[in-house]
Amino acid sequence: MKPAMMEYYAPTGLDEAATLLAETAEDGGKVIAGGQSLIPMMNFRLVRPPVLIDLGGVAELTSMEATGSHLSLGAMVTTATVASSSLVRRDWPLLAHAATWVGHDQIRNRGTVGGSVVHADPSAEMPAAMLLADARLEVRSATGSRTVDAADFFWGYMSTALEEDEILVRLSLEIPPPGTRWGFREFAQRHGDFAEAGAACLLPPGGRPRVVAFGAADRPFRAAETESALAADPAADAETLRRAVSRDAEQAGVADRAKIRLLAAMVLRAAEMARQ
Ligand SMILES: Cc1cc2nc3c(=O)[nH]c(=O)nc-3n(C[C@H](O)[C@H](O)[C@H](O)COP(=O)(O)OP(=O)(O)OC[C@H]3O[C@@H](n4cnc5c(N)ncnc54)[C@H](O)[C@@H]3O)c2cc1C
Structure with missing residues (x-):
């Protein structure tokens, strides 16, 4: 089956994406990241968002950096990048290893770390790794930003602390001490x-x-x-x-x-x- 008809937007900046979501979330508008969970759910008509806001063109969400004490991942970094990045392998080898267990090459090439964390499947590797890392999640709406600890983010089966008009922007992980x-x-x-x-x-x-x-x-x-x-x-x-x-x-x-x-x-x- 194919998804129901929807409007599609491709913002190129985070402000634009947050504004679009603010205008449409109440009616069921959703952001799409890698689409590896959302598209199957739309195909089965388990969800029918009337509006899709594609985060694929939002460059702010794809950066990855290590600041000495922390590793910071944009929400749109793919699981394949997490698995193969020399930065992640050096500073958070457990996270890189966990990413290799996510689905198959095709899934990892499109699926994103942020999408996996927001989707919050209880069997998923990325949410578990974020909980282990005590990660801090930066989320953003049209009206402001806030930070949520991973310990407070996962509320239940595919349920999280994210409000419907919020976008997960960045995940920040303290780098474990040498010898860990x-x-x-x-x-x-x-x-x-x-x-x-x-x-x-x-x-x-x-x-x-x-x-x-x-x-x-x-x-x-x-x-x-x-x-x-x-x-x-x-x-x-x-x-x-x-x-x-x-x-x-x-x-x-x-x-x-x-x-x-x-x-x-x-x-x-x-x-x-x-x-x-
Ligand atoms: C065959 C198959 C096997 C799989 N196997 C595994 C597996 O073994 N382990 C595993 O963990 N996963 C697995 N997955 C799921 C895969 O990892 C998904 O990619 C992931 O769960 C969702 O990431 P995504 O970027 O594709 O998100 P999408 O599918 O685009 O979005 C998922 C949800 O998150 C929301 N969302 C996405 N990004 C953001 C954001 N930045 N801010 C706010 N909301 C956002 C969307 O609105 C949607 O509700 C599998 C999927 C398939 C199809």
């Missing part, structure tokens, strides 16, 4: 499929471990009990970690025992990868 080790693991039926469960683990030297689980609940979540177990004993054994993941999963509303076992296996592997 990391691990990332997910389980999918085939490489490139959405994860049935996944985990990412960051072990900064002398700092508190960070663990994120995804694909199991209605949103990615920080596994606080598992982080505490690793903080108390960086060499915590498999049984200790399994019990901690179980408590984290239950707190996140995961009731399915098989899912919790799968998630625990992914956390163990991510932690193992980081500890090697």
Whole structure:
């Protein structure tokens, strides 16, 4: 099936895009980034935006820079660029690695980091990586800008803190200290499929471990009990970690025992990868 008829705009600046969205959002106007989630949903008529505002020509959204302490990604940076960029691989290797798990080449070439974060699929890798990184998300409307912490951004299944007239502009990630080790693991039926469960683990030297689980609940979540177990004993054994993941999963509303076992296996592997 093809999408329903819509008006199409191709702004060349962020101000213009924000103004167009302000004028149309109330009636269902939407921005389109890589279109890798939105177009399929439109084809199936799950959404019928009467107006599409294409962010593809907005140059401000495609820049990427490292400022010493932070890595800053424009929302329109593609997942393929995240995966291959020498900047990201140097400053946030976990993020670059996570991006290689997103779909297939075609999806990564068109799909954007901002689109993935706003789409907020609970099985998606980019939202999980942003949560792990404690990323700060700069959002913009016609009336102003604000910054939202990744921890406050994901509200539930494909639901976020973004207002309907707001555009995600930039994602800013503090660069972990030298010597930080990391691990990332997910389980999918085939490489490139959405994860049935996944985990990412960051072990900064002398700092508190960070663990994120995804694909199991209605949103990615920080596994606080598992982080505490690793903080108390960086060499915590498999049984200790399994019990901690179980408590984290239950707190996140995961009731399915098989899912919790799968998630625990992914956390163990991510932690193992980081500890090697
Ligand atoms: C076959 C297939 C396999 C896939 N596999 C995976 C996978 O394994 N893992 C994974 O994570 N994803 C996967 N995806 C999804 C893919 O990563 C999408 O590209 C991504 O989720 C959305 O990014 P996009 O740039 O294409 O956004 P779009 O599809 O253009 O937009 C998605 C939503 O975000 C909104 N939006 C986009 N950008 C902005 C912005 N800057 N500000 C405000 N709102 C915005 C749009 O209005 C829309 O509601 C897959 C998709 C397909 C078709």
